[in-house]
Amino acid sequence: MPDKLSVIIATYNPDASRLRQTLEGLQQQSLSLAQWELIVVDNNSTQPLTIDLSWHPQAVIVHEARQGLTYARLKGFATAKNELIVLVDDDNVIDADYLHHVLEIFEKRTALGAIGGKSLPIFETEPPQWLKAFYGSLALRDLGDEAKIQAWENSYPQYAPIGAGMGIRKAALASYIKKAEDGQSMIADRSGSSLASGGDNDIVLEVLKSGWQVGYFPQLLLQHIIPQGRMQAGYLAKLENSTNNSWIKLLQSHGICPWPSIPAYTLPLRKAKAWLSLKAALSKSNYIKWRGYCGTMDALAVYKKY
Structure with missing residues (x-):
């Protein structure tokens, strides 16, 4: 059976242990390896990325010299061979049926341009009690067990997907990619030590304004690894x-x-x-x-x- 999905991991100086867990989660996918490709974008890491992807017959590491998550994702989009794309961060562990569910949802709902689900924490150390108030900023969320679909209503939708685990129909990216190719100002995103964000939100808005729907589906479950450093007040x-x-x-x-x-x-x-x-x-x-x-x-x- 031909491949149908492209999984993109954009990474910069990744933590080896967390990236290993991310890749192990992908190795355990119930969807056949013949149905998806794996693209790892090395976003100009200090040392060239060296990881073993021999377990996947359709895996490739590509290099993006322009610093920043937005550029890394654009490189991944350009490299992807398939109509459906899944963004996986280098500290995400997706559920074993994640890719299967993404494929199933898109095949059943042709008006959807982008989808996401639950992002639950794996804390590397005991979190402080006050941390929960800032889960949203840490890309953690649980919006319940009911699917929600939204269209463009001249505002940002409550149930829009986040970047971690976002599934996207490549056709729905046309407006976003054209904006980048035309040299229009792109929303700044993570670059080096910068904590600027918004690139995934920019994608969502371009998808919506192009006439596609976005959705939240609770069966799309991933775990987001949160190290001790991200639980410090200064950070x-x-x-x-x-x-x-x-x-x-x-x-x-x-x-x-x-x-x-x-x-x-x-x-x-x-x-x-x-x-x-x-x-x-x-x-x-x-x-x-x-x-x-x-x-x-x-x-x-x-x-x-x-």
């Missing part, structure tokens, strides 16, 4: 700040930001008031939330003379 504060800033810029770029711009000169006072109202000095959780607020305000600020 999460930077993550919340970058994520909120990127989110506003994404919505602005698509003309759907519900919040008005603010004059830049008001930033110090707004941040000072938020420091007090959020009681940022009293707990790590409050401080992280304050940093997220600052990221939002920075993105809304309009730098001009008044």
Whole structure:
């Protein structure tokens, strides 16, 4: 039977243990190896990527010199031979039936352009009690056991897929890829030590605006490995700040930001008031939330003379 799916792993200086778990999850897929190919995109790692993919007859490692997750994904899209694509991060362990379910969902629902499901944590160490408030920023989510399908409604859909484990119909990527090929401004995404994000959201919006539907399907289950370093207040504060800033810029770029711009000169006072109202000095959780607020305000600020 001919192959039907292309799995893309974009990676930069990956942790060997986590990447090994990701690949082991793929080796255990119930879908025959004859039905999917594996593309690993080495996004200019410090040392060239060396991993054993001999277990898969249709596996390839390709190199993308332009730094950033967006460029790595574009390289994967260009390399993919098949109509259906699944994005797997280098710290994801997908369920054994994941690829089978993706294929089944797309074959039954031809209007769907992108799909996703549950992303549950594997914590490498015991997480702090306050961490759950920031699951969304860590690409963790469980939206229940009922499938949800949404179309374009001039806003970002609640049940849109996240980048981890996203299944995409290649035809639905045409608008997103054309935007990149035409040299239009792309939403900044993870690059090196930067925690900027939004590339997967940009894909979702282009898919929706092209007339496709997106969906959440609970049978699409993956586990996201969360190391100790990502549970530290300093990291999460930077993550919340970058994520909120990127989110506003994404919505602005698509003309759907519900919040008005603010004059830049008001930033110090707004941040000072938020420091007090959020009681940022009293707990790590409050401080992280304050940093997220600052990221939002920075993105809304309009730098001009008044």
